[in-house]
Amino acid sequence: MHGFPWWPATASAYAGTIDFLFGSLLVxxxxxxxxxxxxxxxxxxxxxxxxxxxxxxxxxxxxxxEVAWTAATLLVFxxxxxxxxxxxxxxxxxxxxALQIFIVGKQWMWKAQHPGGQREINELHVPVxxxxxxxxxxxxxxxxxxxxxxxxxxxVVPGRYETMWFRADKVGRYHLFCAExxxxxxxxxxxxxxxxxxxxxxxxxxxxxxxxxxxxxxxELFRRYGCSGCHESGGTVRAPHLEGVFGSPVPLSDGSVxxxxxxxxxxxxxxxxxxxxxxxxxxxxxxxxxxxxDDLAKLVAYIESIGPERSGS
Amino acid sequence: MHAPHDETYLxxxxxxxxxxxxxxxxxxxxxYFAGITFFFFIxxxxxxxxxxxxxxxxxxxxxxxxxxxxxTMHGIVMVWFFLIPSIPTTMGNFILPMMIGARDLAFPxxxxxxxxxxxxxxxxxxxxxxxxxxxxxxxxxxxxSTFYATGxxxxxxxxxxxxxxxxxLTGLNFIVTVxxxxxxxxxxxxxxxxxxxxxATSLILILATPVLAMTLLMLLAERVxxxxxxxxxxxxxxxxxxxxxxxxxxxxxxxxxxxSMGVISEIVPVFARKPxxxxxxxxWCSIAIAAIGFLVWGHHMxxxxxxxxxxxxxxxxxxxxxxxxxxxVFNWTATLHEGWIRFDAPMLYAFGFIGLFTIGGLTGLxxxxxxxxxxxxxxxxxxxxxxxxxxxGAVMGFFAGLHYWWPKITGRLYPDYWARFAxxxxxxxxxxxxxxxFILGYLGMPRRYxxxxxxxxxxxxxxxxxxxILAFGYALPLFYFxxxxxxxxxxxxxxxxxxxxxxxxxxxxxxxNFAATPTVVRAPYQYDQGKPCMQAGDV
Numbered sequence: 001m002h003g004f005p006w007w008p009a010t011a012s013a014y015a016g017t018i019d020f021l022f023g024s025l026l027v028x029x030x031x032x033x034x035x036x037x038x039x040x041x042x043x044x045x046x047x048x049x050x051x052x053x054x055x056x057x058x059x060x061x062x063x064x065x066e067v068a069w070t071a072a073t074l075l076v077f078x079x080x081x082x083x084x085x086x087x088x089x090x091x092x093x094x095x096x097x098a099l100q101i102f103i104v105g106k107q108w109m110w111k112a113q114h115p116g117g118q119r120e121i122n123e124l125h126v127p128v129x130x131x132x133x134x135x136x137x138x139x140x141x142x143x144x145x146x147x148x149x150x151x152x153x154x155x156v157v158p159g160r161y162e163t164m165w166f167r168a169d170k171v172g173r174y175h176l177f178c179a180e181x182x183x184x185x186x187x188x189x190x191x192x193x194x195x196x197x198x199x200x201x202x203x204x205x206x207x208x209x210x211x212x213x214x215x216x217x218x219x220e221l222f223r224r225y226g227c228s229g230c231h232e233s234g235g236t237v238r239a240p241h242l243e244g245v246f247g248s249p250v251p252l253s254d255g256s257v258x259x260x261x262x263x264x265x266x267x268x269x270x271x272x273x274x275x276x277x278x279x280x281x282x283x284x285x286x287x288x289x290x291x292x293x294d295d296l297a298k299l300v301a302y303i304e305s306i307g308p309e310r311s312g313s
Numbered sequence: 314m315h316a317p318h319d320e321t322y323l324x325x326x327x328x329x330x331x332x333x334x335x336x337x338x339x340x341x342x343x344x345y346f347a348g349i350t351f352f353f354f355i356x357x358x359x360x361x362x363x364x365x366x367x368x369x370x371x372x373x374x375x376x377x378x379x380x381x382x383x384x385t386m387h388g389i390v391m392v393w394f395f396l397i398p399s400i401p402t403t404m405g406n407f408i409l410p411m412m413i414g415a416r417d418l419a420f421p422x423x424x425x426x427x428x429x430x431x432x433x434x435x436x437x438x439x440x441x442x443x444x445x446x447x448x449x450x451x452x453x454x455x456x457x458s459t460f461y462a463t464g465x466x467x468x469x470x471x472x473x474x475x476x477x478x479x480x481x482l483t484g485l486n487f488i489v490t491v492x493x494x495x496x497x498x499x500x501x502x503x504x505x506x507x508x509x510x511x512x513a514t515s516l517i518l519i520l521a522t523p524v525l526a527m528t529l530l531m532l533l534a535e536r537v538x539x540x541x542x543x544x545x546x547x548x549x550x551x552x553x554x555x556x557x558x559x560x561x562x563x564x565x566x567x568x569x570x571x572x573s574m575g576v577i578s579e580i581v582p583v584f585a586r587k588p589x590x591x592x593x594x595x596x597w598c599s600i601a602i603a604a605i606g607f608l609v610w611g612h613h614m615x616x617x618x619x620x621x622x623x624x625x626x627x628x629x630x631x632x633x634x635x636x637x638x639x640x641x642v643f644n645w646t647a648t649l650h651e652g653w654i655r656f657d658a659p660m661l662y663a664f665g666f667i668g669l670f671t672i673g674g675l676t677g678l679x680x681x682x683x684x685x686x687x688x689x690x691x692x693x694x695x696x697x698x699x700x701x702x703x704x705x706g707a708v709m710g711f712f713a714g715l716h717y718w719w720p721k722i723t724g725r726l727y728p729d730y731w732a733r734f735a736x737x738x739x740x741x742x743x744x745x746x747x748x749x750x751f752i753l754g755y756l757g758m759p760r761r762y763x764x765x766x767x768x769x770x771x772x773x774x775x776x777x778x779x780x781x782i783l784a785f786g787y788a789l790p791l792f793y794f795x796x797x798x799x800x801x802x803x804x805x806x807x808x809x810x811x812x813x814x815x816x817x818x819x820x821x822x823x824x825x826n827f828a829a830t831p832t833v834v835r836a837p838y839q840y841d842q843g844k845p846c847m848q849a850g851d852v
Contacts, residue, residue, distance in 0.1 A: 005771075006752065018688055029675040032675060044654055047649060047651055049655045058650075059647070065591070085625050085628060085629075141461055142551060152688065160618070179690075181454070186377075187377065187765065
């Protein structure tokens with residue numbers, strides 16, 4: 001056995017923020033329950049049947065107490081809600097220049113694809129002090145990507161991309177779990193997040209052998225699946241050109257506008273008639289069932305690579 | 314005092330048919346007691362096996378599939394066949410009509426039909442679980458249930474669907490009864506709090522259960538007929554399933570806890586010999602919990618991929634629904650002030666309830682805080698939190714009520730020493746079982762894991778040790794209650810010095826409950842210098 005572990009490992013500044021919130025709530029909870037338990041025991045003893053305690057001061061205007069503790073409770077609770085929400089908002093604002101890694105969950109493993117084409121299973125290597133953004137898909141059922149040391153998790157729902165981001169600040173190896181029950185070997189779907197010095201990380205990438213980048217692999221698929229036939233100049237069918245599209249607003253035929261993010265690109269491949277770009281006929285066939293999640297990630301990485309220049313990626 | 318040879322609901326008619334075809338709410342309550350007890354021990358055996366399995370970090374008793382079937386069985390049986398029906402169908406059935414001075418529920422035959430739905434559903438589901446079990450967890454998440462689950466899923470889901478009719482019809486019966494069958498003088502603000510909470514529970518039963526029925530039918534339609542509803546492979550949306558499932562299953566938590574809150578609100582004033590502090594606040598808190606409880610289901614889905622704004626709203630509403638629960642705790646505590654407090658077994662269970670429910674409720678505040686939920690959801694923190702509410706709260710309340718109304722139901726007293734011992738044992742066993750799980754959860758131990766990293770083992774061992782004490786605490790009542798039926802001394806009409814109408818009639822009551830319809834002259838829980846002032850006037 002390993003003694004009594006009291007507190008989880010802390011691998012990011014964000015984790016420290018969560019610990020502070022958690023600790024503060026612990027103090028509030030301890031004070032509240034302490035007060036209630038003290039009064040329960042105090043009254044139970046003082047006013048036990050047969051005691052001679054004075055009972056002449058029975059409280060008449062009970063509504064004053066009701067209003068007081070209702071208001072106090074409400075005030076404290078609203079404070080907690082606001083505090084929690086402001087921290088939560090950070091999870092939805094990934095930095096623009098984050099290192100992007102594609103994750104695919106399947107029964108019962110996590111597969112990662114780095115931009116340089118390096119792949120790993122049930123392991124994730126990231127550099128310390130760098131923002132990392134995970135674009136995650138599931139091949140079968142719902143999984144949940146959970147790293148306790150980072151205090152974050154995100155369900156990965158099949159049929160759509162989910163994203164999460166973090167910045168690990170401490171070199172080390174940390175548990176990586178699947179937190180959403182997913183069948184027989186749910187408990188074995190996981191491994192380690194390894195946070196490395198930038199130099200070690202560069203060496204690690206190097207050691208994975210000569211790789212074609214994810215975007216380059218995507219470009220090849222772009223031709224193999226025949227996408228380029230329509231989506232590049234000289235194509236026989238009029239289809240939108242995809243240079244510079246990624247990350248920018250796309251007007252749709254129904255008058256609305258979407259930002260061309262990973263989710264939009266993925267949906268456009270699998271369900272092209274769902275959101276048709278304005279001015280184009282809905283003639284593209286669906287590729288649902290023909291392109292694996294791994295290949296989808298490569299195609300998305302390629303479309304992203306021909307988008308507007310992004311610093312750092 | 315009445316002579317023991319007087320006619321009671323127990324001896325008025327004899328024979329198996331007189332029980333299986335009875336329309337007497339008191340006999341139907343006993344039928345439910347039999348079912349509830351059976352399912353409680355089935356679910357309890359599964360729980361015991363789970364705790365045995367988790368003593369070591371690797372597989373201990375069986376394969377991962379065995380473990381997955383075990384926790385699925387534990388969840389399904391405990392939620393649908395013990396916790397949800399537990400207090401309403403037993404004590405609600407028995408006591409509620411007596412509390413309002415009625416002869417029976419509004420629809421006695423419907424009441425019997427409800428029991429048959431419950432038993433039929435229960436047996437169908439148990440059959441599915443024993444034939445080989447299912448491996449979905451009690452939550453049946455999609456697309457796992459449609460395409461990846463093995464075992465007798467269809468049968469088990471159908472059994473739950475059938476038992477839902479029992480919930481709906483019971484809720485309907487209670488609502489009509491409270492509206493139409495109150496004795497003269499029993500105004501709404503003279504209703505005992507147990508009636509109010511059962512009424513609030515019934516509102517949830519009839520409004521939420523149909524949504525569960527629809528969800529389960531949709532699940533079956535997808536699994537059997539491949540109608541695309543929830544699975545992306547068929548063009549469906551897995552998140553839609555979660556919305557529908559939790560739209561029922563969150564209010565279901567209040568179906569479990571509101572009746573227990575009602576029981577505690579009965580017991581605390583009686584054993585403190587004082588009116589309930591803030592009666593009107595307590596009853597309206599029950600209604601508020603039932604109403605706001607319908608608006609917080611999204612807090613089960615903070616990491617599931619629902620929209621950011623939905624999560625912000627659900628977090629806020631979750632804090633809001635906690636306010637009335639907190640108010641109740643304050644009112645129970647304040648009731649003790651300047652009382653004449655007795656510590657019989659029901660009161661010890663009530664103390665246990667308040668303590669454990671307070672911890673359960675306070676840890677709910679951690680989970681309503683969005684970023685903390687992100688870390689601890691689907692870990693043992695959640696497991697600990699909801700067991701504090703459902704076992705520490707609902708089950709403690711069930712035992713409190715059972716010990717409180719036992720003399721009324723059976724006409725016998727039980728050995729108070731052993732009952733108090735069991736209450737204390739259950740309290741400490743419970744805390745030892747579930748408090749370590751809060752720590753495990755914050756450390757990051759995911760739930761539904763048969764195998765886990767070895768550094769978590771110490772907390773699992775402590776938890777399992779607590780479970781063995783808890784199991785003993787739950788098994789003890791079986792023995793002294795059996796002893797009570799066989800050897801216990803006879804109970805007077807009002808052994809606790811309570812004030813409600815049910816204590817104005819004999820123990821056990823005659824088939825018609827009251828010789829003549831009582832007239833209610835005052836609010837409940839009125840005491841004069843520690844002496845009860847009966848709601849029905851002098852008896």
